[in-house]
Amino acid sequence: MTEESMDIDMSMPTNTVEEFLRMERMPHIWCPGCGIGTTVNCFAHALETSGLDLKKVSIVSGIGCTGRVAGYLKLDSFHTTHGRALPFATGLKLANPDLKVVVYSGDGDLTAIGGNHFIHAARRNVDMTVILINNFIYGMTGGQVAPTTPIGATASTTPYGNFEEPFNLPYLAESCGAVYVARWTAYHVRHATKAIKDALRKRGFSFVEILAPCPTLYSRRNRLGDGLDQMKFYRDNSEVKNDADTKTVGLSFQGKVIVGKFVDKDKPTYLDSMNAFYAQKFGDKYSPYKG
């Protein structure tokens, strides 16, 4: 061992993730035990291995804890108004179709305030990647109930527990027309990295939901321990079911978490359908829109 170790190069490599991040802004604002930083790590690794030209990748975020991601990534980034990340991203894509547009936002931002935009962006099949970090609650504003809060979970606005039916986000995305739908948790880092990479390569509205622990508001108020306990829960209670029917993957309070890649299909995108339709309608008079 000692003779062999003489041949070993001891120069330490640098962290490959750091070139995708604005390290001058670190440490970030996320709480100890929060899973959002882990998902950013996965995203940076996915970008690194995807081989995309970083000058043609832009990231759009809304408001909230996850909305801060746009500020920490060293890409062209938009930090938009609350819930309007998808309209900004749609405009960005239509103005410059060469861009790879990534929307990185939270569950409250994308499915509550921006819920209408979400269903229409998926319906039109605008070519973009949506990464939704689901922490079951409005984290930044003080732990109010969100459309993803499971029945029975306590939030600051539901002190006796939530009684509203939560969204089943993979089902919502698939039924609205998303071409790629996957769900992973912050524990499944390698799977999530691969899912983000696949979603970045996919043409059309690709949707990746990642469940992340919120130790300060969700876990503490529901007496579920800290972020590490939530990660252990994801490890012990997740079941990988690729190609599962999205109707069956709804989440319940501390129940089984079904993860996997649920949908992967091909459909013409918004610009493809527009160009094909007008070319058929107007023939040679129409020149296809290229930005």
Next chain:
Amino acid sequence: MADTEQKKKGLGSVVINAERCKGCGFCVEFCPTHCLELSEQYNAKGYHPPVLTLPEKCTGCNMCGLLCPDFAIYGFLFKKKK
């Protein structure tokens, strides 16, 4: 902000930036070979950063680097000199 240098043993090693750590313990809990532990020492913010206690067991798989929410640790493989 000093990257702590670890002893040369095993297949790989980790680099820990103790000042960036928030002590969540993800790396310690989910290390596949259980070669990390939370240190007794505090960093400037009052958290316990991880230390590599069993360097001979580290395989440099970078699982800790993928899980770390604060970009404070990463694994690497030793390369042979040419």
